[in-house]
Amino acid sequence: MKLTINDQTVSARAGESVLQCALRHNINIPHLCTHPNLPAFGACRLCVVEIDGLRGFPASCATPAIAGMVVRTETAALKELRRGILELILLEHPSACLICEKQELCERFRPAAAKAGRTTGCHTCNNKQVCAVPDLCAELDLTELPVPPLYRNFPLERSDPFIDRDLNLCILCGRCVRICKAHHGQSTIDFVGRGSQTRIGEAFGRPLAEAGCRFCGSCIDVCPTGSLADRYAKWFGAPQRFVATTCSLCEAACAITVHSNGRKQAVMARGISTRVPICVLGRFAVPEFLNGAGRLSAPQVRVGDRWRELSWPRALAQAAERLKPFAGAGFALVCDTSNTLEDRYVFRKFTYEVMRSPHYLEIAPDARGVARRALPAGVRAALLAGDFVAPALLAQLELVLVLDCYPSAASERAALILPATVLAEVDGIFVDGEGLMRPLRRACDGPGEAQPDWRTVCELARALGATGFDYPSAKAIAAEAGAAGARLRLKRPAAPLAASDPAERRTHFRGHCLADKVSGLRELAAAEPAPLAAVAGG
CATH class of the missing domain: 3.30.70.20 (Alpha-Beta Plaits)
Structure with a gap:
């Protein structure tokens, strides 16, 4: 159907309001309460217009577009009416800056809040x-x-x-x-x-x-x-970079946009789809988890009962030297499915081809994100990509190496700790609960010298004299693994269960209790950490 807005003939869609029609044709009508994903409300009254044949000044957000309608949006009377409405709104709103005569100068020299x-x-x-x-x-x-x-x-x-x-x-x-x-x-x-x-x-x-x-x-x-x-x-302050990625805190794999600042820190995460919500973890936990004060930021070696930082080349050389005696069935690598597809491909290749061990142990976390398992008989050394093995079992090993983002019970028993980047700090592919590939895109830097798990294990393999581990990027690993077609989950028909049911919400990531790292989760009864029980069997 056709109607006229400000002497311009425009087409309207069925069920469309005058405001929606105008905005779609780049005709501005001031408004505050209207939102694209919400029904009309008519609270602010700033979107009033003049329509031939109608008395008064109807709100354009709540007025259906009708064929033949003649609408005016910019008359002197409308501007005066809108100004009066805005004046009333601002009477109870901090307005000193809005009407200050120095506003332009202030914005020039103090643009950020x-x-x-x-x-x-x-x-x-x-x-x-x-x-x-x-x-x-x-x-x-x-x-x-x-x-x-x-x-x-x-x-x-x-x-x-x-x-x-x-x-x-x-x-x-x-x-x-x-x-x-x-x-x-x-x-x-x-x-x-x-x-x-x-x-x-x-x-x-x-x-x-x-x-x-x-x-x-x-x-x-x-x-x-x-x-x-x-x-x-x-x-x-105001974020400077926005990257669309996937939340890998649980298998729902919601598409999120991570906002980062000039220091390349994650400061906020939002769901990309505005029609269905994401859970509290995807919305609030990601930035605080990534920026936690306890993050591992440099390789560390145990010297007596203390930890000493060292460079990556020295750390990898020491790790390689200590691993050599355990080649074969005496070695195990333990990770869970929260690692990227590229990480797990390299882990598997390292275990089978470099260490010549059958013990590549990949755990699927339970509904709360907890992943525990025992080690096969005969294992004397383990490389852990998280806190997955009970401390009592680790105490029986001769060598423990840990790849992780935070200290844990596992790292307390490790000979070497190698810092890892996670979540929005990495590029790669995350496999969701339906087995579909979702892209992870690096939105911020990791702390200090932390790096992706796949890169650390590739460098460790080269330190052990192996070939075939010189991948320049996660994309190269995915290509070798035959993984392609990862897509963001943009059109989710319904919100993830965790968004409405606290019982469905993950409480752990890589063996770490999220409530210990994210202050707000400690205030939510549904996210109180559950005790981690040692699992006797795999």
Whole structure:
């Protein structure tokens, strides 16, 4: 069907609103509460338009496009009305920076937000780079408020894990309320109170966790003002790089975008699909796990009861020298399926061809991510790509080498520790629970001298005099392994089970309890670490 917007004839699709039609044809109509993945709400009233034959100023987000309709979006009356509406919205929003006469100069010399626990203006707002309000103020020529602002002085809410909530920034657009209903079918948060006392909250003032929040982070993603903020990410400033990759914390293999800063640190992760949520691990755990203070960052050798750092060449030379006496059935390599396909291909090749051992032990973690097994009889030396063997069994070995990202019970009994990069620090292929290949793309640097497991084992093989381990990249390994066609899981029909059911959420990765590395998980009862029981059999 055809209609006219600002003297321009455009085509509208069935079921489309006037706002959707206009935006699709690059005709701008100011709006705040509208979001592409949410039904029309009409809360902000900034998208009002004039339509021939209709009285007043209907909200374009809630007005269906009809054939023959004549719409105007830029009249003087509309601009004045929108300016008045925005003035009312900003009366209870920190607005000093928005109407400051020095704003242009300030933005020139202070483009990034200052790090601050509370937002008092644009210069301290963690959402500054994506906030919609400054652009609206500029578009509507808002330079002053008609009456003195009424600052509500709500306390900053930090009682819930992962999320800071500053209701002083909230404009009651309802996006967070609607996305929660759309993604989880429940009103974990909703409008509380009436009139000027309306705010966003939970029933009976309960904490989010008690109210049934699954901490998918969707409410943060759609908040236009920064009222809801990622507690960890807010301190890193605006990210400078965005890489689409796969979350390999569990076999659901959700597609995520990892944001990194100028220091090449992961600072935030978001689900790529905005129509279904991801679980709390993919949304909040990845950056904090990668940036943990306890990460292994350099090769270490045990000297008596102490650890001493050494260079990679020396570490590999020592590892090779110590491994030589254990070639054959006396050696075992233990990993789990959280390693990349390339890692596991090299592990298998190293075990069979270099060490000439039949004991390549690849474990499939259980539903909680725990992977344990015993070692075959006769094994005297082991190379572990994680914490998978009970300490009592390791104590019986003559040599333990560990490839890992964090210290563990296994590394306490190791002769050498070789630091590994994981998750968003590596390129490669992750095999999901359906056996499909999902791409891992490097989005940030690992700590210090840490490197991918496949590279470490290839260098170890060369130190032992082996050939055929000179791969320049993970892509070369995948080619030799005949692995091709890895694709991000972009069109998931439904959210992963872990996004709605805490019982389905992984608690461990490579033998490490995630709650020990990610502070917010310690506050979630569903993610409390379960005791690791030693498994007597494989």
